[in-house]
Each structure stands twice: as C-alpha cells, then as structure tokens.
Amino acid sequence: MSAAAQARPEARTGARPAARAGSRAGRLAAGAAAGAVRVFLVLAALFWLMPALGLLISSFLSPTDLNRGGWWQALTAPTRLTADNYERLLADDTITGALLSTVAIAVPATLLVVGLGSLAGYAFAWLEFPGRDWLFLIVVGLLVVPVQVALIPVSELFGAIGLFETTAGVVLFHTAFGLPFAVFLLRNFFAEIPRELLEAARLDGAGELRLFARVVLPLGGPAIASLAIFQFLWVWNDMLVALVFADSANPPITVALQQQVRQFGNNIDVLAPGAFLSMVVPLVVFFAFQRQFVSGVMAGAVK
Template sequence: MTFGESVAVEAPPRTTSERITRVITKAPIHIALAIVGLIWLLPTIGLLITSFRPASEILSTGWWEIFAGRLNFTLDNYQQVLGSQGMLNSFINSVIITVPATVLPVFFCALAAYGFAWVDFPFRDSLFLIVVGLLLVPIQMVLIPLVQLFSSMGVYGQFTGLWIAHTAFALPFGIFLLRNFFITLPRDLIEAAKIDGASTWNIFRTVVMPLSVPALASFAIFQFLWVWNDLLMALVFAPRPNGLPMTTQVQNLLGTFATEWHLLAAASFLIMVVPLIVFFSLQRYFVQGLLAGSVK
C-alpha cells in the first residue's frame, strides 16, 4: 500500500467558469488542509532550522524570523554534537546495534514462518497460536529476568545482549507477518518442486525466498526502524558509557542541557536522518511494514 492514487470521482472541469466555481466551493477544504499541513510540518521545520542556527542567537530570536529573512546559519552545532557530545560515536553504535538486530530476526523469522506455513509437524497450529499470543507481551514483562539471564551469560551491557533481546522480541511479529505471506504462495508451486525432488531446504531457499522479497523487505524495514528508534531496550541493555545508541545519547543530553536547543536540535536530526531517507526512498515497503506492525 502506498498513500493511494487520487481517484478521479468527478469529471474534469470543461470551462473556465466551471473551474473557478469548483475552486471556490472547495476553498474551505483547501484552507483546512493547508492548516493541517502547517501543523504537521512546522514543529519539525522549526527544529530543523534551529539546528543550523548559532547558539547565541537561538535564545534571543525565534526560528520563525526566517520568514523575515534575517537569520544566520552555521554547521557548528552538528560539529559540536558529533564531536564533543559523542553523537558520531552513538551514530556508529546505532548502526552496530541495528544491523544485526535486523538481519538475525529476518533470518530466524523467515525460517520459522516457512515451517509454520509449509512443514507438517504435530501441534503446529497450537504453537502458532502461542506465537500470536506473544505478539503483545510488553518488553517490561521480561526486563528484570533478562538482566539476570544476560548477567549470568556474560552478555549484560554488551551489544550481544541487545542483539539477543531485539531478536527474541521481533520473532512473534516477524513470524506472524511472514507466515501470513508464505501461506498465500500457490501450493502447486511448492508441490511441483517437491515432485522434482527438491529438499524442503532447497524449496525454501530457491522457490519461497525469491518470491517473498516484498514481504521480507517490509519486515526488515519495520524491524530496522523499530530498533533504530528504540529507547527502552537501549536504556537497559546498551553498553555504558561508550556503546549507547543515539536515542539514549539524546536522552542524556536532555538531562544535562535541557535548554541547549542548538545541541538538542542537531542531535535529534541525526536520529531522524536515516529513517527519513528510508521513508522517502522505500515509502511503499515502509507504509506496508508500519501498517502490518500495528499489531505489535
């Protein structure tokens, strides 16, 4: 699903007067939507502009003075957060945390989802119902025992612990999403491959996987953004003090510099830049993934 093509319900206007009439009758809608657009854009734009303004000026003039055309801009804020405030290090940590915490769940979920969709074994449906039930278990339900478990495994406060926690928590949703996709693949296709003597593993690898790229992409993007944007797991499991991802780093900045907007604004945009690139380049998969993920 994308944001949908505009369905032309009405015939195109034929004459100039018709066109003018239509614009006038629709004026309230245009005005209302313009206000909606402003409300949804201005908060983000305001912070974006602020991230490029000299610290000394942010507290004396509002970012909206840009409409009067009298603001100065600088890259100092980004230089400062990336360098002395450690956001470059945190950016790298976010990548280190997110890439395995996306690849591993996609792999394990694809395996299990195929098993639930196309391999026969006893209690298959009951086990799948348990997976569906686990979808909603909040992270809070496992925090304390996981800290103990990871401590005894020697991975508490290490990237490994965070990868494991994110992978385990991604499983119910990923299995659910991919299994529901795999089940729609034509049975004949899989039977035909079986008759040709392909092993279950080969059917999975050479028939099912190539056909499932859109579903895998939706899940991968959803999971990537979930981990990238995560705060709670990182607060508990991320390596301190040098392994913190950007979300926890911004949380720290808020504690120390609650009104240093030049730092907070630049740091926030560093978190946002990757999701925004994903949003604009892979919009279709992105919306699909997020809508499907609403069960989580």
C-alpha cells in the same frame, strides 16, 4: 403518426441537454470535493511536519539566535543559518560513537529478525510437524506481551551470563521481541503462495532449503522488506531497552541525547542537530520504502 409518437423525439432531444448539464455539474462537484480533500491533506501533512521543520531550522541557528527567539526567525532572516552546530557535534566523540553504536545494534537486530522470521514463517506455512497450529497460536499470543514485563527477569539473566550492558545483549533482546510479529506477518504472507507452484518446484527436484531460497523468498519480497523497515525503525528509535541493557560508556544515540538533556538542560545547539541526525536515518528509510512497507503489512495481515 400519433401526437404521442411525434412528441417522443422532442422529449428525447430535450432530455439530452439536461442530462449533459447534470453530468457536467456532477463532475464539477466531484472535482471540487477532491480538490478540497487534497488541500486538507496537504495542510495536515504540513502541520504534522512542523515539529520536524522547527527542529531542522533550530539545528542551523547559533546559540545566541536561539536564545533571542524561536526558530521561525530564520524564515525572515535566513542569513542567520549556520552549520557550526553540526561541525561541533560531529567533532564530539560521544555523539559519533553513539551513532556507530546505534548502527551496530539496529543492523544485526534487523537481519536476525528477518532471517529467523522468514525461516519460521515458511515452516509454519508449509511444513507439517506436530503441534504446528498450537505453536503458532503461542507466537500470536506473544504479540501482546509488553517489553516492560521482561526488563527485570532478562536483566537478571543477562547479568548471570555476562550479557548485561553489552551490544550483544541489546541485539538479542530486540530480536526476541521482534520475532513474534515477524513470524505472524511472514507466515500469513507465505501461506498465500499457490501450492501448485511449490509442488512444481518439488517435482523438479528442489529440496526445502532450495525451495525456500529460490521460490519463497523472491515472492515474499514485499513482506520481508516491510518487516525489515518496521524492525529497523523500532530498534533505531528505541530508548527504553537501550537505557536498561546498553553499555553506559558507549550508549546508542537516543540514550546519548537523553544524557545531554540531563547534563545540559538548555544546550539546544547540541540537542537540536543531534536529534535531527538521529531522525534523518529512519525518515529516509521509511520514505524510500513506504510502498513496500504498506503493501507488505497489508498483504501479511489481511490475506
């Protein structure tokens, strides 16, 4: 056996510990980098949630304590927290009526957009009719139309037909401006359904409505859920459309809080709990269905 052949096993045995040490060092470096990223994300999330935390704590402080200092005083003296602000707020007919008015606007506007958008998305994806592609391009073009452009002409139209300062007028406005995005999202999602699946259902005798209800809607659940969440959050947090078209005697919660600011500029014991109540519902909806929201938007917009 030559000297080179005898040295080869020794070279191999010497390389293995070095490779092991290198892989161990690489894993440690990767773990340290991942840990640093997690710490950064946690700190960023805490920084982003700081205003909401301050609003929550302020809503449980009395007016005297709020005038004495900032919300952070409750961190060192938690006994100052009280629920009196919420008791007074919920006893206020204006705020409770505004919450009910917001629900009466947000729920129908969401259901209409989801229902009409689903039907239109299925039609653009799987039905053949003249001018289908051109109509879809027009729908996509409507995505860039700002809400502010339509305020004056729609106000004149609603005034002429008796829908100005009504809940129905606000719902129709939100539905009209929510439909382009709904059709765009659901059409792209429905178009990815395998054609063979639809053809098999047609061969079994399913008509278009049954095919839509039994096959397309169940498969489009993530996109429909994400659309419903997006539309509900937009309508619930809207103030511009509600300020223009809603009934001034029974406005939504955003307008009601804005009126409180105008009438009582330093009335933080009313504004803080009211603002937090208006923020709780969309936060709960979003965090409860965020997986469906992200998966549906990405599937409809990217595929």
